[in-house]
Amino acid sequence: MFKKSFSLLIALVMLFSMFTSVVISADNTTEEKFEYLKDRGIFSGYSDGLPHLEDKMTREQAAKIIALIFDLDLSDIPNKPTFTDVGKDLWSYEYIEAVAAADIINGIGRKEFAPKDSVSIEEFAKMLAVGYEYVTNKQIDMDDTTNSKHLSAWAQPYVTAALDWDLIEKQNNYQKLAKRDFLVESAYSTFAKVKKYTGSGSKLKVKSIQADNLREVVLKFNMDVDKDSAENKKNYDISGSVDVDRAELQKNRNTVILIVSDMDNQEEYEIEIDGVMSERGYILEDDEHDFEPFDGDLPEIEKIEFTGPKSFVVTFNEPIKEADKDNFTVKTGSKKLSKKEVNINGNNEREVEVILYTELDDGEEYEITISGVEDYAGYTNISYKDSYDYEDEYDEPIAKIIDATAMVVEVEFNKPVKGLTPDHFYHTYSSWEADDIYRSSEFTSENEIDKDDKVTTVYVVFDEAHALPSGKVEFTIKDKENDIEIVDNWGNVFDEETYIVKIESDREEPTVTDVEIVSGTEIKIAFSERIKSFKEGSFVILDENDDEIDVDIDLIPSGDYESVTLELDESLEGKTIILEISDLVDDTLYENEMDKYAIELDIDDLTFAGINRVEFHDDGDDDYYLYVVYNEEVNETALDSDHYRLKNGGSITKLNGDFDFYENDKIVKIELSEDETDEIHLGATKLLVSDIEDVNDNTFDAFQIEVLIHELGDYPPFVHNDGIEAISRNEVAIQFDQELIEIDTDDFLIRGTYINDKGNLKTGEMIIDGLDVEYNEDGTIITFTLENEIAYTGNLDVKVTFDIEDIHDPGTYNVFGVSPQEFSSKSAIDGISPEVEMKMIGDDEVEHIFAISEGGDSDQIDHIVIVFTEKIDAGSVYKNQFTVDHYEVKDAYTVRDYTKINSHNSRGGVVEDSRYVVLRVKEKNKYDLDETPEITIDANEIEDTEGNLFEGIKSSDNIEVISAEDA
Template sequence: MSYQTSTQYSQQTKQFRGGEKKVMKKRLALLLSVAMAFSMFANVAFGADAAKTTQEKFDALKQQGVFNGYPDGTAGLDKEMTRGEFAKVIVKLLDLKEVHGVYSYKDKNYGASNWAAPYIEAVTAENLMQGKDLEKKLFDFNGKITVEEVAKVLVEALKLELPKDAQNNASAWAKEYFQAAVDAGLISKDANPKANATRTQLVEASFAADEALKGPKVESYKVIDSKTVEFTMSDKEVVKVTLEKALESNKETEVKFTHKNKEYTHKVTRVVTSAQKIESVTADNVKEVVVTFDGSLEQKTAENKNNYEVKDMKIDSVTLSSDKRSVTILLEENGSDMKNQKETELKVKNVRNEDGSKTFSETKKFTPVDVKTPEVKEVVGLGTKAFKVVFSEPVKRGDAVASSNYKVDGNMVAGSVDYMYPNVVIVNKDLSVGDHKLSVSNITDFSGLKSIPTDKEFTVAEDTSAPEIVSAKTNDLKELEIEFNETVKSIEKLYHNVSGNTGKITYKDNKVKVTFSNQMYNGDNTVYVKGVTDYSGNKADREIKVNPTLDTTRPEILKLEVKEVGALNNHKLVLEFNKKLDKDSATNTVNYTLKDRDGKVLKNSNGVDADGHPIMKPSYDEKDNKVTINLNSKLSNQTDYILEVVGVRDTAALQNTIAPWSQTFTAKQTSKTGIVRSWFTQGNGEQNLYVQFKDNMRTDGDGSVLVKEKYLFNNKSITDHEINMVSGDTVRITSKADKLLTAAEIADTTKDFALSVSQVKNANGDYIKNGDSYTLTYSGKLNKEFANSISVKNAKVVSRNEIKVEFAGKLNYVNVDDFYVTALGSSYTPSEHEQSNDGTVLTLKFNGDQTLPTSLSGGKLWVRDSVTTADILNVRVQAGETPLTDLDNVRPEAVLSSLSVTPTATTATYKATIRVTGDVKVDKPAEGIFTVEVNEGLKAVDRVTKVSVSSSDSKLLVIEFTMKNEPGKLISLTKDDFVNVKMRDEDNNVNKYIVDANVPTSAPQVAMKGFATTAQFTEKK
């Protein structure tokens, strides 16, 4: 193009050679698509790569073939560049195709022998450069390229928007092009536009354009959760990437994504310090369960075996790994073997992460897979008279102690074998100093797999020293663990301070635990270990100074369960504590009080006495730390109850006492039919009917839930259809060739469908009954009761902080963000939730600025359209609204500190005003529910004459009263008088004198709460 005058420019042709527009290659098209964002170019040129020197940028462009250096190897950054050289840079930068055999210009020496001609013709064909003199057809390939000429070429190539009224020192025709290049970060604003461009300026501009061509860079990333990462790009856009596979914690992982038609690969790491979730539950054998978390745990709760339940199993111990990220649950040696390759479940409860920000309480299903035979993991010589063998997994005692299963140097062991559950044996045998070979065979693990005969080399050294104490760790004043430097065979006597203070000793390799009969001192103690002997026969007396760490933590209640027992389904309350309890305090009835939802003591009903204490003495299970309160009575499921616990002590030396504890609960009621929910689906050529029971169900024997003959649906047998378990409590009936329902039946929204199931047992082997009948029933319309979503049955207001939501199904995953409440034109979002044991009730909690208002008139619970809360089969909760019930649980309240007592214009008449938390109205004359007292009765009040709400403020309650006359004078109030005003709650709650003004008159009225408070009389000034 011509850059000489604006007239020449206006006359230039806009057509491409041959009348056809040439199509740039894909690389240029991509550049043009992203070049519209000015800020991106600026960021690339002067942001992310500001640290690169011009030389480094030149080297990068040279490697791409865009620039060439000089023969002496230098970049010549201070030199200028010709128009022909610049044409080559543009061709290489934009990946244009060179044009051979075409010569459009008449410059001297321009032709087939001119090295620059293919590049000049290429930029001419793309209408990027067309010469200095269009009339004479001169390109001036040896002329120097100016800064403003460079600006125009790049701006045209990138199709940048031209600014209006550009003010700079460029030539008139170039002002807008130069300004556009500056704004885009291609050229410095301090450059002289009319000067010849230096190679430094061209390198900087070309590098910025090349970086834009490659697309924006990743500046940073943020891991939102294990499957979501947000990348912030150099163009300041944020790209949200959802992963198919969850990120592993603290492991670098490559993430691929596309942004602006470009593919990116970036390494990310999900950094987790304190655990936020359970990553996996695995079992490589039938005796150990490994629970892996995504971060670290608090050791105390992580190693408390009461915080775990493996279904139908008893736990021996729980060990936290050294990195505090996983626990290994060891089951008891006898009678607690999981079934190999059969799904079971683990409950984790009240395990806290290391910083205390999260407590884990959830259930995980897993399948033990034991396919490996036990192996010898380690052999350790214990002097010349014994050696220790450690196996890779728990092994059975009978095989482990059989000396015939061990050979040393080819000879069968004749000595005895000691077994330490789960995987350690000590073989007693005289051995010479030096190397030996152990052969082990016929060792069986608890799934029945036998070890493959293997040889293991080990070394025996002379041992002439008795065990030495390495450390001692206390647990309060009675329990002590001593660690020695080698395996201990026996101890003659172990006591503290005086010889009579002995205890029960247990051995586990090099660790010895003792539980003393008498407490150690709360201070310095000397622990004496008499005759500690190793397996070489070395014996010595040892002692260690111990200053016990006292247990100063109060006992806590981990969980309250409400259960039904007996033929009458009476209720019992089961409290699980976090530690051992003093039995007398745990079974003392006065430590437990049952109240109604308003906090009033239940008297002589529901299994309690006149003070609300259980009539029957509670029982205490020391093994599980559980207290059971049998009420021998049936609680109502139509109301809430409150259980209060005080005075329960632990067994620690200081007898720590529980902090006063209370919890509101709802009495569990067994489903009348035993069927929680049933739902119908169709698609992919099949129909499915799901049946969810209240319990996990039996799948074999006479009570099996998988016997088709036990089902009737729509008055038809299902024997021609498939039936399978999809979870422990849910059955799926599938129809392909023979349909469960016809199209007409599915379309009929008025038809009621009925399901019945007969003679089925739960997983415990008990028949589930419908009253006295063995037939369970469920009925309703297909688009309602049988719908493929979980409906909200009711949403009951508990308080301004809680709403209890009952669902027509069991929830497995809860996202609290799926729910919100609307009332009086505002919405409120819960911050946390609690779920009932059976998964059907969700308690939403509202705190801080999201606390519910004092009036919930017309309030509704909403489930958002994008709901993710679902059951174990990913059936979602039904979106929509549910009116709130029990609105009178949230009542306007008096602000006690706001009471003010002042005189009126009438002699001996006064008014007390008090602010209320919500709008109220006086619906009936309310004078009779108030009493006013002055100085505790020293001055007499005649009567309350009027109760009203201020005409200017519906949150201001006004109580007017008069003072009684005495013969000859009036009794007046002075500034020294204190006035007590009381409104009786019970009267107002029953008769609704003063009520929530926001409740329509046609709806049940919500009464203001009663109050009693005192204020000093204020005289008029």
Template sequence: MSNTGNPFTSNSNYKNTNHVMISRGGEKKFMKKILSVALSTAMAFSMFASVAFGQAGLTDVNAQYSYLKEKGIFSGFPDGQAHLDRQMTRAEFAKVITKTLGLKEINGVYSFKDKNYGAKHWAAPFVEAVSAAGIMEGKNTTKKIFDLSGPVTVQEMATVLVRALDLEVPTETNNSATAWAKGYVQAAINAGLVDAKANFQSNADRALLVGAAYAVDQELSLQVASYTVSEGGKVVEFKMSDDETVKVTLDKALEANKETEVKFTYKDKEFTEKVTYVVTAATKVQSVTASNLKQVVVTFDGDLDEETAENAKNYSFSKTIDKAELSADKKSVVLTLKGENYSDTNKLENQKAVKIKVDGVKNSDKSKTFSEEITFTPVDVTIPKVNEVKGLGTKAFQVEFSEPVDRATAISTVNYKIDGKSIAGSVEYTSPTTVVITTELATGEHKLTVNGVRDFAGFVVTPVENEFTVAVDTEAPTVVTSKSTDLTKVEIEFNEPLKSVGKVYNGVSSKTGQVTRSGNKITVEFTRENALSVSENTIVVEGATDYSGNSATREVKITPTLDTTRPEVASLTTSVKDNGEVELKVKYSESVNFATSKENYTIKDKDGKVVSGNGLDSAGHPVRDIALNSAKTEATITLSSSFKQGTYTLAVAGVQDNAYVPNTILPYSGTFEVGDTTTPELKSAWVELGTANTDGARDVSFYLTYSKDMAIEGSGSVLEKTKYNVKWTASSDTYEALPTNATVDLITSDTVKVTVPNTKKTVDASGSAIRVTLVADKAGNFAYKNNGYVGYVTAKPNSAVRATEANAVSNNKITVKFDAKLSSIDANDFAIKNTVTGDTYAVSYDGVNSDAYNFVLRGDKVLPADAANYAFVVTADVPNSATEFGVKVDSELTINLADKIAPAIVSENPLKVTGSGTSYEARVTFDEAITAVSGTNVVSAAVTGVTVSNVAYKAEGKDLVVTFTTDKALTTDSVVTVELNASNADSKVVKDAKGNAAKSFSKSVVFK
């Protein structure tokens, strides 16, 4: 059903848009069927009540007739009337079908013997057309009579429809049509085209034919006029020939610049259109190649932004890039490496894969900033050659090579001959691919032979003669183009290479710039004092001299195109250092300022709350200094190794670029993940000895327990035998590989069993040393110790579990780490012992956190702030605490407590304030002696209703002494507040003698 109410129709029936469709203008038979469907629809609508199709456009039959007459489908009668009530003849029917369906009229063929039928009969081309198409046949096929003037009955029309549609004609019929037509009529009835109760023998009038022809014409004329693609290739809007628009939303976005068939339905008609999402701006890196060892070509699938594409800092790999040049088609960038001599190490290695990172390059409409890493393999198998020789007057000529060549061989005059003779002159290496040779030349044709010049793969140029022409040059260099995107830099291109340039200045001779010459281009950099204005400037180039000695002073009018592009965060990456510290790298789209200002970075958790501690202050800003690379394009933020796993956001603000008129970054928020970064350790090992057989051989099993769940696949798998070596006795000097029949099995997620079967190797009481290499936990963190990814542990028979670390973390809490995981813990096995008095204090078990077991002192017992002279001990003769393998804790275990207790302010009257006038001192008393590093904002002081300044602080014994001045004297109701903020946990500005950061506090007192 057509939609005439809404000019913009959404195609909600569209499903899959990306499968292959039959193209428009397909096979003739297919088109005939489509057209016949349209014809049948129109006829059925006009003739039969059972068909539920409607017509769009003109509804009055007279108006339809006028429209068709203008198109030449109907001609009318000599009296000018339509006579729509008259019966239509078969000749008229043939013409209308031919014209409506667009069949080719056939001349010169006359298949029927009707009276007066022939070359002069108006209907002959149409009759032959429908006959050849198999749509109509003669009334009497034996006598070849078409019956030109005969009427067209309903059953004849039904027959035409069935033939045009190529419908199957049934053998069983149930209709009132004439016998010859019963099958065709039944097919039309079965297809829903004909009412079974119709009078099939009756004749149809011309009005019926007009209605049918008009409907078919409207179907045929309805087509796609144009289309547009939007929303990144997800939406296609088709403008139809009736001025309505069909919007198609695709399940899968169109691939840029690739023709794709899209199917949709409009006004009950199915369309299949070939659509191309034309994208000129690049969307991806298409390839990275290197056909020589000094240049890398990065090719994109579209156009690039020139400024970022030619910024060499936006490309990085193991070699140093000298310059980046964008190709004329704006799609490829040639990266030339630094170094001019063959002996330079800064060149690619032939046929050795290398990774390059593209980070910060933008496409031409700046809708995408690329950040990706690509692996490519340089392949240099090509002999360098001379691409072009160009005369530069009668005193010099230029030689351009096909690739970068070695400077030493390129500047040697013995490698060049003109007309078979050696050159008397000099060679200037103007670029890695170009040299200019200064020598006297006669006008006319010359031949240059180059020999001995080599590329960076060691291939030598083939000595081929190159013809070139020398003509007298009497014209001084002229300016071709000029530009300035910053008020301190101008680029000017001349029509020929320059041998030298004199002074270049901005308007007045005193405002000179620094000139760099390269071929026919110069770059002029001005100081900020001599910078250009934002309006038109006159740049004067004195002494622009070519190689023929022609010199002139040239003036250039330049209105700078200011850099108004704000810097952006091109990428945000997370990595973990060997010591477990988390690093955030913020890559900017260009060189920036204020990227080391800590307040410009804020870290929040996934719920949007500011994160503090572990390298961040109370406002979520980094505590440590932020590192900026030499190019000023990448900032590195370092967080502590204890930074919790999770999803975070980094907000960046206030960063500016280095443009003369700085552009400030728009507020940026990026998400980053911090995974499991803790390094696994080989915690413990013990040996299980099997029963010896008659010849003394037995199975020996080593149990190795790690601090974390370990990887069982990939490069860090703990199940690979090659990662274990055994030094069987303490007296041995050699680590041996496991025998081929050894096995490694995972017993629990953190414990493996290494079995050496039927061995005569012995393990004495001192145990065997196990060396483990290149094993990692499930998160991919490798065990790291000594000189590589290596762990060593001694395995003894019936080894007891020992404590490796015991920390007093508060006045009544102790955390203990053992060299094995305990599955059962009896707190009665343990106690805290005063190593001076011998007194012991009972403890309670308080759970495990990661691999640290927590114990608390019972009752009101507390440790001193410095935890001196206390140890964690086992008091049970036969401890119950053991691993799941039954290995018990060592009954003789004693380990001194390490002081991890944070200094805290005393509970009673910790803050006292003294002073008068505008000078005051606040003393905050801690429970142990402290030290303090002055000059930070970690300590602050404030007074209600008073301006405080000149805050300073120092440590005196257990006191933190804070001094400050005020703008007026304090009164007896003045409230003084001293604060040590949460960032002290990382910065440790205030700490005890063992380096424990003091607990943060905010304490207020009324001045008296």
């Protein structure tokens, strides 16, 4: 099935919604440059959200800036500190070691770095110049000087190089301490030049894509990537309805493993990567690659690890699909141990846990045999047998913090533990306990952790009232709560521990990252972060005219609330729609509200429209045929005899004749044998049809469908009661339910009230002057053009008769020569849009709009009357739909009698549905009535009494002004 996906995380959206700066530009303000660098982690903001550009900066802060600007290697950091005053526990340790290893920033002597000392302008200029020399291979001329009274001798060549290379701006005093505004400006300039110099060689690219099994796709990038963007599964889209369940950045920082839904072996797929960012800030946008998963290997055991006295975990080299107790044998001597459970780890399908009924003995050797374990390609492992010495473990469990936000802390234990409850976790105060705990980032009831569950990863969730504040926060895991201890499988108890976590306030509003049309009734929307709740009123669907489409929407959120599926009660296939989203907030402490979002979507053909009818035909020469009429064009699958059967009671017969398209690709002609013909009992025999595809490769929802066979002509083309509509003053459209290949205007009679050539009302036959034919999914629309205009008489008076004069030689018929069913005097629906009535002033035809003045031509205008061609719905008229130059519209309404309008009794005429719309106006400024005002009326707001919309106008300035008495 064809599936159209709109990937919205393009550069423009990324840089406007995720980052503050649009592009690197000297025209940006210092604040914008700061935000740009902050969003890339180069600068850090303060807890109040302000940049504080007037502040000084320390040497350790400068080390971080330099390391990130020049993309220094942060992975090869020594275990032993280089400087005595920079310990491994210092937040800046990796940055200081990186700049020291690159010889960009040195210590101050005595093996000290002085991380808390402030940085001067000339010191930072040297850092920039040396760093730029390091990455570009340019040379600093140590003899160069700059004419300045406030520049140290040692700094002369460095400052000169920084000025020559446009890394810094000229300063009056280079010896004073640098404020953050100078550091921002110079770091921004240098970062821009580094990006420009490195060019495409340093752009983020995918080096390789590998899929050695059917559940994992391994992406290797040419540089380290940002963790948040790399692990955002919405940044990856794989063809063939393959879903990305999660993305895991590996320790080397340049490899991402995608855990995906089942893929087919040796099937070609396309992956689109959009929004992954490198550590330096390069963004990969709309990057598409083809890959072909190939699993030709049997699963192999990589290791076996005892996780308790009754359990062990087997790690395979690929994800496992099927494993049960019969696949594992555990023996000691001649004794065989019984298995209680075998479970595949839902978070890591490479791991299979085996739980035994009896405990293993300390120091005993056990023989483990494994066979028949199946991977996703259907291969099973070669029988494995090995012996292992089991030892009881006495080390207590250890936990570490993986990630922390204001609402969620991710904790990882070094081995499975149980006994976990929300009350075991708190921050800041012991009473600020967690609200709930989960085994995955999808916070659903299925993933809630019970005290008896054994887990290694825990997502600790706090409610809004007890969210973690910004800055450094104490987070504690208790060893015991309500007499429940956290223990591993051996019974070792976790020791209570307090961790320091750093929380950065989330001030970013959520954004839409992807809109995917799943079907005509299903639209999936992905967001940049978790949404607090989805409300029906937040999603509005409009047509191309910005009018809301009357469709009921059910909202189906994903488990992580980072996406939602809109399920519609009717299909919008074939339509262009506008989807508007508003009033959504993220699920953070600050409940950041997303900007109003709108996107235009083309809903393509995503479903098979099915079969219209099946007709049996005897041509009189002992030749018999079935005609299968589909509701849309079908492909060659419709000519395969294996897809058709006759069903007569309990008897099913295969068709063996020739299959051909007849006239077009919607009709299949099937030649019948005499025996097959004898099987057909009209109105009782059914044709079974299966596996047919339309031209867009859509197929039936059901395995097969059954259609009754009828005599050719039993279902002639037909016009429903609402199938005739006057769509303009000289056009009448008729919708037939089948395609007509021939149309004779003599078969049609249109009668009604019209305006003749002399401008008089006449009732009788209306002359057809031309016709237009359009084929649609419902059949055929015939639009007749009339010689004279349909008149407005309070109600539409148009009736159509279809009468074939010579039934044996019809002039209007379908592809089988069958004429439509006759009908007489069917009334046409009023589909004519209201218009402003036209009138003649001299030789000019102008809108029938006039202004009423209390004092005639010399005084100000009090009212404006607009005359429409038909009655206007009084409830559709509002003052804000009208704009009158130099006047304020105080009121707008319809009246039965505008002659009773005056300034003292502005609504003298009874307000009701009427052709007359009155505007009560007030002059804004003194205005010369010799120049009458132009009037603008909004489009698609005002309706006539039949619900047809007025298309709007901007009137001419030829508006007559009359006195109240004359009105």
